[in-house]
Amino acid sequence: MEPGRGPTTLLFFVVALLLGVAPARCHQHNVLNLVTYNTNLAIPDSSTDFRLADLQTRFTNRLFSAEADVICLQELQEVVHQEIIMAAAWTGGFRSSASFLASYDAASKAALATQPACNVFKFIVLGDCIQQQCGEKFGQDIRVLLNCVLTNCSQQLRLANLSQECINCVNAHGVEGIAGSSGLCFSNKTRLDFRPTYGLLMLSKYSLTNIVSRTFLDGASFFSRGYVRATVNGGADIGNWTAVCTHLYPSVSGVRYSGAFSSTEEENLNNTLAILSESLVRNSSRVVLMGDMNHGPANSENAVTAEFPRNYQTVLNSSYCSPYAEEDGNCTFCGRINRFLTLAAAATGVPVPTEILDHIYVKAPFLTCQNGVNTNSVNLTATRLFTEVTSVGLPLSDHYGVRVSITVPAEPQPTTVQPGSAAAPLVPMPLLLRLLLLTWACSMASL
Numbered sequence: 001m002e003p004g005r006g007p008t009t010l011l012f013f014v015v016a017l018l019l020g021v022a023p024a025r026c027h028q029h030n031v032l033n034l035v036t037y038n039t040n041l042a043i044p045d046s047s048t049d050f051r052l053a054d055l056q057t058r059f060t061n062r063l064f065s066a067e068a069d070v071i072c073l074q075e076l077q078e079v080v081h082q083e084i085i086m087a088a089a090w091t092g093g094f095r096s097s098a099s100f101l102a103s104y105d106a107a108s109k110a111a112l113a114t115q116p117a118c119n120v121f122k123f124i125v126l127g128d129c130i131q132q133q134c135g136e137k138f139g140q141d142i143r144v145l146l147n148c149v150l151t152n153c154s155q156q157l158r159l160a161n162l163s164q165e166c167i168n169c170v171n172a173h174g175v176e177g178i179a180g181s182s183g184l185c186f187s188n189k190t191r192l193d194f195r196p197t198y199g200l201l202m203l204s205k206y207s208l209t210n211i212v213s214r215t216f217l218d219g220a221s222f223f224s225r226g227y228v229r230a231t232v233n234g235g236a237d238i239g240n241w242t243a244v245c246t247h248l249y250p251s252v253s254g255v256r257y258s259g260a261f262s263s264t265e266e267e268n269l270n271n272t273l274a275i276l277s278e279s280l281v282r283n284s285s286r287v288v289l290m291g292d293m294n295h296g297p298a299n300s301e302n303a304v305t306a307e308f309p310r311n312y313q314t315v316l317n318s319s320y321c322s323p324y325a326e327e328d329g330n331c332t333f334c335g336r337i338n339r340f341l342t343l344a345a346a347a348t349g350v351p352v353p354t355e356i357l358d359h360i361y362v363k364a365p366f367l368t369c370q371n372g373v374n375t376n377s378v379n380l381t382a383t384r385l386f387t388e389v390t391s392v393g394l395p396l397s398d399h400y401g402v403r404v405s406i407t408v409p410a411e412p413q414p415t416t417v418q419p420g421s422a423a424a425p426l427v428p429m430p431l432l433l434r435l436l437l438l439t440w441a442c443s444m445a446s447l
Contacts, residue, residue, distance in 0.1 A: 029237040031379075032406045034360050035068035036290040037386065038247070038399035040340065042075040042199055043171055047394050052081060054396060059088035067385065067403055069206060070232055072245035072290035075199040075397075078172055079192075082201050094203040098230045098245070100196060100213040112192040117169035118185040122160040123178055129153040144348055147255045154258055164224060168194035198226040200291075202245040207233045210242075210280060216249075216271045217260060225249050227275055227291075238408055242284035244275055246291040251307060268294055269311045276318050289320070289361040292399060296356035299329040303336070307355045320361040322372035324382035324402045332358040332384065332400045339389070340398035360404040379407035 039055060041048060058064050064071065071094065076082050079101065086097050104112075134148035149157065162170075169177050169185035172194070177185035198215065202208070208230040215226040227246035234240060248271040251264045261267040272295070281287055293315075295308035306312075316322060324332075335341045335352030345352045360382070363369065368376040385401035 030408045030410065032232075032234060032238050032241070032408060033067065033069045033403060034072075034243075034288055034290060034406070035064070035070070035385065035401055035403045036072045036074075036245075036292070036358055036360055037401035038074040038292040038358060038397055039076050040397035040399060041081055042077040047390075047392055050390070050392055051394075051396055052084065054390065056084055056088040059085065059092035059094070062092050064089070065093045065205075069204065069238075070243060070288075070290075071203045072243075073199075073201045073203070074245075074247040074292045076201050077168065077197060077199045079195055079197060082197055085201060086203070089203045093205055096204040096206065096208040098202040098204075098208050098211045098213070098228045099200060100198055100226070100228070102211060103213055104195060109192055112165075112195065113190050115191045116186055117189040117191055117194050118162070118166035118178060118183075120183075120186040122162065122166075123186075126153060126156040126160045127178065129156045150256045150258050163191070164196040165191040165194040167224075168196065196224070198224060199247055200226065200228050200245050202228050202230060202243065204230075204232055204243075206235070206238070208243075209233060216274055225271055227278075229278060229280060231280070234408075239286060239411075241286045241288055242280050244278075244281060244287075244289045244291070246271070246275060246289070246293070248272060248292070248294045250294040265308050265311065268308050269314065272311050272314055276315065285363075285365050287320075287361075287363045288404075289315070289359070291359070292357055293359050294357050296359065297325055299325075299356065302329050302331065303354060304329065304331050304356055305353050307353070307357060315359075315361055316369070316372040318363075319369050320363045320372070321367055321369040321374045321380060322359060322361055323374065323380050323404050324359060324384075325356045326372040328382050328384060329356070330384055332356050332402060333398070334400070338398055338400075339394055344398070358399055358402045360402055362404065362406060364406070364408075366409050378409060379405070381405045 039051070041052060041055075071089075073085070076085060082099060082101060089097065130149055130153055133152035134145055166185060169189050173184050173189070177183050177189070196215075198213075200213075210231040211228070212230075213226065213228045215224060217224070225247055227244050229242065229244045232238075232241040232243050249259075249264060249267040251268075257264050259267050261270060272293070275281060275289060281289075293312070295311040296304075296306065297309055297312055298304055298306035312322075312325075331354045333341070333353070333355045335345065335354045337354075341352040344350075362374075362380065366376075366378050367374050367380065374380045382402065382404045385403050386396045387400050389395055
C-alpha cells in the first residue's frame with residue numbers, strides 16, 4: 001500500500017459496502033471485448049521483422065489490453081513467432097492461451113528435434129521438376145511460383161508426400177530452404193522448428209479451459225486450415241463462452257486449386273460446417289466464432305464485393321449475429337487502399353478484390369439475431385482496427401483487424417428469505433446521494 005493511501009482506501013471500501021456494490025463495479029466489467037486479426041506473417045518478407053516487433057510492442061505496452069479481453073490471431077505461422085507473442089502477451093495481461101503447440105508433449109518434441117524439417121530424398125524428383133518447369137519463376141511472388149508447381153509438378157508433389165513441417169519450412173525460407181542437399185530445411189532446421197501451428201493463437205485475460213485444436217482435413221497442404229476452441233471463463237459478470245479461433249480456406253486467386261473438393265468455395269463451406277457442428281459449439285448457449293473466414297457479404301455503399309456469400313449466409317442461418325459486417329460494413333481486406341495488396345496486384349498482375357473477410361460471429365440467449373443483425377436493445381458494437389500505416393510505409397498487415405464489444409446483461413438474482421423470518425429492511429438513501437458517493441468512491445479508488 002502506498003503511503004497516505006490507507007485511510008482513503010479504507011473509506012472507499014466502507015462507502016462501497018454501504019452502497020451495496022463490489023469495488024470492481026466501478027469499472028464496466030460486464031463488457032466482453034473480442035478482437036480478430038490476421039497478422040500476415042505467414043510468408044516472410046522484408047517487413048516481417050519490423051511488423052512482428054510492432055505486434056510484440058502492442059502487447060508489452062498494454063495497447064492490446066485496452067482493446068480486448070480475448071484475441072484471435074491468424075497467420076502467426078512460425079513456432080518462434082508464436083512463442084515471442086505469447087511471452088509479450090503474458091506481460092500485457094493475457095495469461096491464458098490456446099494453440100496447436102499445446103498438443104505436443106516433451107517426448108514428441110524431443111523426437112521431432114532429431115529429424116530434419118524436410119527429407120532430402122523426397123525432393124530428388126520433385127526438385128528436378130521444379131527446376132525445369134518453374135525455374136524462371138524463382139524470385140517472383142511466392143504465389144506465382146506455387147501456382148507453377150501445382151500446375152506443372154502436381155504428380156511429383158503427390159509422390160513426394162511432404163510433411164506439414166516440410167511445407168512450413170519451405171513457406172518460411174522459400175527456394176533457399178531446399179537449394180541443394182545442404183539447404184536449410186534439409187540440415188539446420190528440424191521438424192520441431194516447424195511444428196504445424198496453422199497460424200492460430202488465441203489469447204485471453206480470462207482463464208481458458210476445454211481447449212482443443214483440430215485440422216479440417218487430414219494430409220499436408222500449402223493451405224492447410226484448422227481451428228482452436230476453448231471455453232472462456234468470464235466469471236459472474238461475463239459468464240462462460242465457447243470461443244473459436246480459425247482461418248478458413250481461401251479462394252486463392254491466381255493459384256490452381258488441387259484440393260479434395262470441387263472448388264475452393266466448397267472447401268470453405270466444409271470448414272464452416274465443421275465449426276458449426278462441433279459439439280461444444282453446437283450445444284453452448286453463448287458462442288463467439290472469430291477469425292479470417294475468407295467469406296463475406298457485399299456492401300455496395302462501401303464498394304465491398306462478396307466472397308462466398310452462400311457460406312457467410314450459412315452462419316447467419318444458424319442464429320449468429322454478424323455485428324461488424326452488418327453494422328459497420330467497411331472492408332477488412334481492402335484491395336483498393338491497402339498497400340500490401342496493391343503491391344501484390346502489381347507483382348502478379350491479378351487484381352485484388354475489396355472484401356469483408358474478417359468476422360466475429362456472436363450467439364447468445366440475450367441477442368435476437370435476424371439475418372446477422374441484433375434487433376434487441378443489448379449493446380453489441382463493432383469497429384475496424386489497425387488501419388494505420390507504419391514508418392516503413394506499409395500497413396501492419398494485408399488485413400485490418402476487427403473488434404466486437406458485447407455488453408452482457410446482468411442475470412436477475414433471486415432473493416431468498418428463510419421461512420418464519422423477515423427480510424432485512426433497506427436503509428433508505430436518496431438516489432442522487434448514492435450516485436454522488438459512488439462517483440467519489442470510484443475516483444478515490446483510481447488514485
